[in-house]
Amino acid sequence: MKKILLIATGGTIASKTTKTGLAPALTAEDLLSCVPEIREVCSVEEVQPFNVDSTNVYSRHWLEIERIVEKNYNQFDGFVVTHGTDTMAYTAAALSYLMQNIAKPVVLTGSQKSAYLRDTDARKNLFDAFSFASDDRAFGVNLVFDGAVILGTRAKKTRTRSYNAFQSIDYPDVAIMREGKPFYYLNEPKPETPRFYHAMDDNIFVLKMFPGLSPEIFGYLSEKCDGLVIESFGAGGLPDYDNDEFFMRLKAFLNKGKTVVCTTQVEREGSALDKYEVGRKLLSCGNVLEAKSMTTEATVAKLMWALAEAKNGADVKECFEMPVRHDIY
Numbered sequence: 406m407k408k409i410l411l412i413a414t415g416g417t418i419a420s421k422t423t424k425t426g427l428a429p430a431l432t433a434e435d436l437l438s439c440v441p442e443i444r445e446v447c448s449v450e451e452v453q454p455f456n457v458d459s460t461n462v463y464s465r466h467w468l469e470i471e472r473i474v475e476k477n478y479n480q481f482d483g484f485v486v487t488h489g490t491d492t493m494a495y496t497a498a499a500l501s502y503l504m505q506n507i508a509k510p511v512v513l514t515g516s517q518k519s520a521y522l523r524d525t526d527a528r529k530n531l532f533d534a535f536s537f538a539s540d541d542r543a544f545g546v547n548l549v550f551d552g553a554v555i556l557g558t559r560a561k562k563t564r565t566r567s568y569n570a571f572q573s574i575d576y577p578d579v580a581i582m583r584e585g586k587p588f589y590y591l592n593e594p595k596p597e598t599p600r601f602y603h604a605m606d607d608n609i610f611v612l613k614m615f616p617g618l619s620p621e622i623f624g625y626l627s628e629k630c631d632g633l634v635i636e637s638f639g640a641g642g643l644p645d646y647d648n649d650e651f652f653m654r655l656k657a658f659l660n661k662g663k664t665v666v667c668t669t670q671v672e673r674e675g676s677a678l679d680k681y682e683v684g685r686k687l688l689s690c691g692n693v694l695e696a697k698s699m700t701t702e703a704t705v706a707k708l709m710w711a712l713a714e715a716k717n718g719a720d721v722k723e724c725f726e727m728p729v730r731h732d733i734y
Contacts, residue, residue, distance in 0.1 A: 529552075555571060608712075
């Protein structure tokens with residue numbers, strides 16, 4: 406039997422009703438007791454680094470999960486991370502950059518209803534996650550939810566209540582779980598040399614454009630952050646409002662050595678800055694990076710990773726534009 410490590414972090418799957426609303430309360434051992442069939446699939450050990458609502462999860466927690474996987478990488482065949490759904494796509498993307506070329510599976514899962522309830526999706530998601538983590542062909546960071554196996558760099562939460570809460574954006578699912586077995590859509594050779602990273606620069610900002618936004622925001626942000634993700638309209642670009650102030654402010658931001666990545670508010674098909682005049686004008690401002698087909702979650706996590714690598718002498722542009730687990734094309 407495969408040996409799998411459960412890393413329990415909280416979320417709805419581990420929640421109970423309290424006077425102030427749902428809050429994480431179930432332990433890793435409690436979760437496993439809800440699905441005793443898991444122990445017929447694999448041998449399981451568990452660890453609980455924290456037990457929080459995923460709204461409270463950020464880079465510190467991502468690095469803690471990475472450290473646990475790295476420390477135990479040679480002792481286990483795979484890893485299952487139970488996690489709240491609200492920020493699970495961010496965590497899946499972040500772990501994809503922190504743990505590259507891993508030949509073992511790191512599987513994130515959770516649920517829309519607590520495992521404590523009788524009517525819940527938690528038990529199926531847990532069983533599927535451990536089944537996938539135990540499969541010989543599984544590797545890398547993936548998210549398993551409602552039968553879908555999604556690349557960590559491609560996952561997005563698209564529903565707040567329904568069981569099919571996550572979708573793979575602009576890329577096929579890795580597999581679908583059928584009666585506890587994965588039916589693969591993607592078959593790829595396993596990588597051979599894992600590389601673990603230990604830093605994220607979370608001093609970034611995501612600026613969602615809206616009609617009439619003042620360009621003065623760039624002056625404020627230039628003093629507050631190392632990197633900026635601009636969620637622009639459509640294929641991408643900045644408005645000029647007949648005065649070019651957006652572009653002048655952006656150039657001043659870039660001249661301070663800051664990094665700018667342009668993405669789109671549109672969920673699918675990505676940005677194309679070279680298509681329209683407003684996009685080409687943005688590119689002419691300087692070293693503006695383009696997220697293209699990346700999700701916002703992956704864009705944010707990859708920028709944090711690239712900025713941290715830059716402090717070690719790496720080039721931000723080179724790091725950001727390097728494909729990782731089919732995140733950008």
